[in-house]
Amino acid sequence: xxxxxxxxxxxxxxxxxxxxxxxxxxxxxxxxxxxxxxxxxxxxxxxxxxxxxxxxxxxxxxxxxxxxxxxxxxxxxxxxxxxxxxxxxxxxxxxxxxxxxxxxxxxxxxxxxxxxxxxxxxxxxxxxxxxxxxxxxxxxxxxxxxxxxxxxxxxxxxxxxxxxxxxxxxxxxxxxxxxxxxxxxxxxxxxxxxxxxxxxxxxxxxxxxxxxxxxxxxxxxxxxxxxxxxxxxxxxxxxxxxxxxxxxxxxxxxxxxxxxxxxxxxxxxxxxxxxxxxxxxx
Numbered sequence: 001x002x003x004x005x006x007x008x009x010x011x012x013x014x015x016x017x018x019x020x021x022x023x024x025x026x027x028x029x030x031x032x033x034x035x036x037x038x039x040x041x042x043x044x045x046x047x048x049x050x051x052x053x054x055x056x057x058x059x060x061x062x063x064x065x066x067x068x069x070x071x072x073x074x075x076x077x078x079x080x081x082x083x084x085x086x087x088x089x090x091x092x093x094x095x096x097x098x099x100x101x102x103x104x105x106x107x108x109x110x111x112x113x114x115x116x117x118x119x120x121x122x123x124x125x126x127x128x129x130x131x132x133x134x135x136x137x138x139x140x141x142x143x144x145x146x147x148x149x150x151x152x153x154x155x156x157x158x159x160x161x162x163x164x165x166x167x168x169x170x171x172x173x174x175x176x177x178x179x180x181x182x183x184x185x186x187x188x189x190x191x192x193x194x195x196x197x198x199x200x201x202x203x204x205x206x207x208x209x210x211x212x213x214x215x216x217x218x219x220x221x222x223x224x225x226x227x228x229x230x231x232x233x234x235x236x237x238x239x240x241x242x243x244x245x246x247x248x249x250x251x252x253x254x255x256x257x258x259x260x261x262x263x264x265x266x267x268x269x270x271x272x273x274x275x276x277x278x279x280x281x282x
Contacts, residue, residue: 006031007045008118014050015115018058019080024050044123044130046116047240053116059095060112062088066104073100111156119229119237131245135224136280142217144183145209146200152193153239159232162197169199177207185215185261195259218256222277223249229272231262242278254279 010031014022027050028038042050062080065071071079077088077100092100096112122133149165152158166184174182185198198215223246227238242260246253260278268274 003041003045003123004118004120006033007042010042011046011116011118014054014057018054018061021081022050022054040130044132044244045118047237047244048116053113055091056095056113057115059092060114063092063096063100063103063112066100073104076100117234117237119227119234121227121241126245127248127250129248131248132225132241134245134249136221136251137224138221139219139277141219142183143203144185144198144200144215144217145203145207145212146183146185146198146215147211148196148198148213150194151197153195153235154193159235163232165197166199173209173212174201177201180266182264183261184264185217185258187258217258217261220254220256220279221281223251223280225276225278227274227276231274238276242276246278246280251280251282254281 010027013027013030024035024038028035031038033041039050042048042053046053048056058080062076065076065079066073069076073088074085077085080088082088082091089099089101092098092103096103098106123130124133125131147165147169149162151162170182173179179201181202183198183200183202185196185200187196187198198213200212200215203214223242225238225242225245227234231238256279258279260276263275263277265271265273
């Protein structure tokens with residue numbers, strides 16, 4: 001079964017029917033899948049339950065209507081399938097931490113939940129569940145040379161600013177030295193919102209760069225994942241995939257000073273494929 005194609009059809013159907021009642025039995029029947037498998041596939045591919053996805057998309061679209069239209073709150077609530085003002089307000093505040101009235105008065109900017117982008121990747125059955133495909137490997141100590149910056153993983157603009165940082169490193173170092181493999185290391189620097197992002201290549205004795213820093217990643221075991229898309233666009237899906245897979249696989253994250261690192265081979269611009277190494281322990 002092509003899970004990606006199926007879920008793309010399901011998401012399109014949900015998006016076209018956000019203002020009507022949607023339930024799992026109806027969806028499973030419509031797409032000719034048993035309810036049991038439908039629940040597993042939807043959760044694995046989207047990292048949401050059907051109810052979570054529908055609730056967040058419905059309330060996001062309702063919030064947009066509140067901001068741009070002069071309709072009464074109750075009318076918008078009814079339009080999106082809510083039975084009462086109270087139910088709508090309770091759900092709204094649960095997701096956005098403000099009430100519909102507060103949003104309407106202040107015209108606040110909210111970061112809602114847009115239509116999900118279904119990321120193409122492979123899956124496998126594990127412990128009676130469906131998870132994104134991965135391998136467990138053991139790697140020796142890794143010594144890198146590179147440059148460090150910081151970013152806020154909860155801020156889309158901050159994540160977007162990593163792209164020119166990496167592109168500059170590729171231009172200044174990777175291309176000039178014909179280096180075949182680039183590493184991007186993500187680490188939590190014990191700050192609430194700031195993470196470190198170290199873009200690098202493997203240490204070589206014959207390369208001396210006074211403006212580059214060194215990093216040593218200790219020998220350890222990794223869960224290894226492959227993706228074929230711009231990480232900046234799919235980072236939420238990737239992080240949810242990793243967390244869910246680690247839990248289901250009975251592994252645990254190994255705190256060795258980094259969260260994970262990405263490896264980009266020289267054919268990345270042709271394949272759009274990269275590998276993510278997450279330190280784990282059994």
